[in-house]
Amino acid sequence: MSAAPELADRPVRVALIGAPNAGKTTLFNALTGSSAKVGNYPGVTVERREGALRHGERDVRVLDLPGTYSIVGETPDEQIVEKVLAGRLAGEAELDGIVAVVDATTLRRGLGLVRELLARGVPTALVLTMIDEVRARGGKLEPAKLSALLGIPVLGVVGHRGVGMDPLYRILPEPWRWSKPVDLPPAPDAAARFAWVDEVCRKVGAEALEPDTRTDRIDRVLLHPLAGVAVFGLVMLLLFQSIFSWAVPAMDAIDGGVGELARLSRALLPAGWLTDLWTDGVLAGVGSVLVFLPQIVILFTFIHLLNDLGYMARAAFVVDRVMGWVGLQGRSFVPLLSCYACAVPGIMATRTISSPRERLATILVAPFMTCSARLPVYTLLIAAFVPAATHFGVVGQQGLVLFGLYLLGAATAFTSAALLGSTLLKGTPSVFYMELPPYRWPTARLLARQVWHSARAFLKRAGTMILATSIVLWGLLSFPRAAPDPARSPAQEARANLEASAAARLGHAIEPAIAPLGFDWKIGVGLIASLAAREVIVATLAQTYAVESKNDFNGLRDALRADVDPRTGRHVFSLPVALALMVFFVFALQCTSTIVVMARETGSWRWPALAFGYMLTLAWTASFLTYRIASAFG
């Protein structure tokens, strides 16, 4: 065992290890306060959390290991735990001590993991969380008695209230002084381990606790075959409604604020490309990052609130079978539902899926769900080219097309999930464990902190990248410029500049590839511009057609209808072209923000590259078929 002196000038390193839901993270937060640094272990998507605390003379670094039921296994989480404990993870210094965190109400399971840890020879202490719950449910667990039996320090705490933390602060800085475990008989397998656990529990008097009757009563309603499904539907409807419409005022305010700032800048600064860079590049880019925040904050408030209440696990329990049909899990439901608003918060929400295979599958199909940025594109094209006929007296043709587009997206997402699960992701480990935690009232402070963490993670990890790409796209759309001509109106000037830009050249360059879909180079430019955000194609088309204001919906609609190709003398846009373009938007991953978030969440550019590729292939093929079939029907 390491002695104290060599430690004098380096921090003490301690790791928290325990099962999911053992209260490990609550304990970690209570110990380290706001000092936590969140990152990733190199090369994997496993989150690495480390915090620091100072006690007396010493700095203590606390590492919060991923939740695990065992210290051997095949999921990335389990492998990280195994390697860190063995001191075999590159860049991770050896541990001075291990703090096993066990939920006191599940001692007869949790001690199995402790038994594995004791065999490793590293100083170990045991923290029993939720010790108040044991007493409330008629148990009489004495940490001191358990400590005498095991030999190691055992402390009881109530992490979220900070009860019992002082003794832990006292012992944490000096693991080498912790008492050593008693001599234990070898336990070659799980049966032997749990036979030992049962014996310890008998000696310490940790009998079965009275059931948590309140949780039982609530569950009888919330998990009832009929009432349970109804409640699930209502909660999801509320969540959907909130991200879809409650976020709109805040998003409009951000849009308006950024627009106002741009106008002000234009009024104050001399005209020129530097001013354009500031207003159309930087300000618009910052706006395109900030505009995600309302949805992210609302969605994560909901998710953390439901999670802290204990309902998230129940929702997953209710819907698991349905999601299982396409190779996903109950926990995939909320992220996919969120994608109807926007895939960015949706993909971030997949963190709640602990199984690697289902998490990746959910991320990869998330962009197929019809996000709200597609809606302006659909609305414009449907209004312009789908006749407003009514069938059977009530079913509007335009609404029917819109509904069909939504359905097509969802159907593709589920089909792809099933295909991915049985092909590409076949070797990725899949685990399913779920506990239905007792219902608890969440605390506002914890909730606020969790939401803040999610928002900050988005701004830090994805925001900068999204800002950079939107500036690059602005550059492509703005340079080189046309020679100024005072005879032209501002709208004509804007069109001339766009036609001279690198993006227009790219549009011409890709024209042969998109001509089979019925698209000309102007749509090509729109497709390139829409990489910044799908709805941008509407503004770009407005610029291409020199419509005076991008808010002039009817003007743009009429311009699209009237446009004639000078070479062929035929209309550029027609119903088949509009349908093909909308189908293209159903499938294509036309969104750099989604690509960036996908890369951040999967820890590599391989997955977004793959998703972009297969979604583009699918988009092209489906558009081509749509165009041909619709043209044939004339």
Add this chain to the structure above:
Amino acid sequence: MAEAIPLLALAVGRTARIAEPLPGTEIPRRLADLGFVPGTELSIVRRAPFGDPLELEIRGYRLCLRAEQVESLRVLP
């Protein structure tokens, strides 16, 4: 002594003991790590509204697992 039956055949709410696995088979390691070892008492608390997963009670705690994960388990009612 009662015959061992598949866990999935056990009625909801009834308690049984995990039986020794059939010769040539073993209890999956992931389940064993959770304390699913022969002789341990367990019961099915409820099934999800659509029939799967199951909520099980074992060793004084509750855990949800899919039916396919526990279909190899045999119990003595």
